[in-house]
Amino acid sequence: MTKSPPRLFVNCSLTPDSLISLQNSQIHYLKNVLRLQPGALVSLFNGRDGEWSGSLAMDLNLISVKVEKLQRPQPDSSGPGLLFAPIKKGPMEVLSQKATELGVSILLPTITDFTDVTRSNYDRVRAIAVEAAEQCDRLNVPLIEPPKKLIERLQVWPENTKLLFAAESGLAKPIDAALRDVKDKNILMDWVLAVGPAGGFSPAEHEMLRGLSYAIPVGLGPRLLKAETAAIAALSCWQSILGDWENRPIDRNGE
Secondary structure, three states, rough: OOOOOOOEEEEOOOOOOEEEEOHHHHHHHHHOOOOOOOOOOOEEEOOOOOOOEEEEEEOEEEEEEEEEHHHEOOOOOOOOOEOOOOOOHHHHHHHHHHHOOOOOOOOEEEEOOOOOOOOOOOOHHHHHHHHHHHHOOOOOOOEOOEEEEEEHHHOOOOOOOEEEEEEOOOOEEEEHHHHHHHHHHHOEEEEEEEEEEOOOOOOHHHHHHHOOOEEEEEOOOOOOOOHHHHHHHHHHHHHHHOOOOOOOOOOOOOO
């Protein structure tokens, strides 16, 4: 089994024979970390045009990639959104990385009653998501919306979108049972999964969420989970029942 070429996310269009300029961090990674030589294979994706193979071109200190061949067409983005309360730097980076690996399409930082972190470095959050997408064979990077208050998000809720929220109190089906109920009905819809901060959603937020026709409260087991753990658990359950875990993995050897 041969080693796959490095994958890089770029913001520009990908077309045959185009020459893609790289960012300084990407140049450092290819030249100084991987120590690649001219002509080495590199894979590129931008979230729109699929994944392309290319070869490394070096001219003195200028390093770029010549786009050569389409390897995979761009699939439809079908992952859920993740609504979460901003948390501290380390856990936030874990959340961004794992949510990307678990197929989240959009990250929705949301200020709730018990949120105690109101400022986060979302450029860093996006950088972590880009790195995770490059490493896990995704062909896009989750969108990251600016933070909003919970009530503001709910006031502009998109049509045909269910909200699955982790309920720390009150009646709620276990998440697997709730998702299987939806699967049995075979109803097509979009999804947003929601987890609260440390301490969960406030009693007033619970009452508000339970009053929404599109919201489904679910339980995540008998233990108290950290916010990032709750997000990973909920996303894993969603992917295993309603998501794409039944799809075959990518075979890089074409078999």
